Amino acid sequence: MNTLIEGAGIFLWPLGFCSVLAVYLITERALALNINRVIPSSVIKAVREGQASSMNSDAAQTLAGRIVLKWKEGAQGEALKSFARGELVRLQRGFFLIDSIVAVAPLLGLLGTVTGLATLFPQHGMPDSQTLTRGVGLALSTTMIGLCIAIPAVVGSNWLGRRLELISSQVDQMVELLERQKR
Numbered sequence: 001m002n003t004l005i006e007g008a009g010i011f012l013w014p015l016g017f018c019s020v021l022a023v024y025l026i027t028e029r030a031l032a033l034n035i036n037r038v039i040p041s042s043v044i045k046a047v048r049e050g051q052a053s054s055m056n057s058d059a060a061q062t063l064a065g066r067i068v069l070k071w072k073e074g075a076q077g078e079a080l081k082s083f084a085r086g087e088l089v090r091l092q093r094g095f096f097l098i099d100s101i102v103a104v105a106p107l108l109g110l111l112g113t114v115t116g117l118a119t120l121f122p123q124h125g126m127p128d129s130q131t132l133t134r135g136v137g138l139a140l141s142t143t144m145i146g147l148c149i150a151i152p153a154v155v156g157s158n159w160l161g162r163r164l165e166l167i168s169s170q171v172d173q174m175v176e177l178l179e180r181q182k183r
Contacts, residue, residue: 011112011142015105019149022101025094026156033091033163039064039170047177063087063167064174071178084175088168098157102150109146113139 032038043064046052052068060069070083116138120127127135 009112009115009138009142011108011115011138012145015108015142015145015149018101018105018108022098022105022149022153022156025098025101026153026160029094029098029160030156030163032093033160033167035163035167035170038062038091038167039174043068044170044174047174047181050181052178052181063091063171067171067174068178076179080175080178084171088164088171091164091167095157095160098153098160102153102157105146105149105153106143107146109143112142112146116140116142 040062043052043055043062046055047064047068053072055065055068055072060066066087067080067084071080075083116135119131119135119138
């Protein structure tokens with residue numbers, strides 16, 4: 001493991017930053033997109049049973065509660081749907097950074113590969129064994145680390161995207177149920 005880290009050279013810093021940022025963002029979004037915290041079953045139950053108008057303002061701590069409160073304030077039709085879409089967009093915070101890490105980490109690995117291979121071709125003659133070892137080590141280490149960051153980040157991004165789709169579907173259903181109810 002030390003050889004891998006030492007072999008990555010200067011590229012270890014941006015790759016390490018990408019790794020820490022990806023873990024933080026995926027963990028933070030996973031906690032923020034907990035379906036029970038975003039759309040509590042009590043709010044869904046109240047909307048399904050036609051009791052949304054009697055909900056108290058404590059529900060405003062959740063996305064579903066804010067939508068119900070907006071509905072209670074008189075938002076209807078496209079206004080309510082637009083508000084719900086805006087709330088869903090807020091849940092996507094940080095997704096673009098995860099997608100950027102997915103793209104940048106392998107490119108940093110590739111840059112390390114090119115840099116490592118460039119050291120193999122000195123201006124005069126063949127490289128010595130130490131330069132050859134260092135160049136190949138940089139090339140292989142940075143490529144491997146970049147891929148080891150990007151692959152889990154892709155999996156995390158896809159998982160979060162699917163979770164957001166489920167939340168979006170439930171929000172759409174809730175908005176439709178609210179539209180059918182009288183205040």
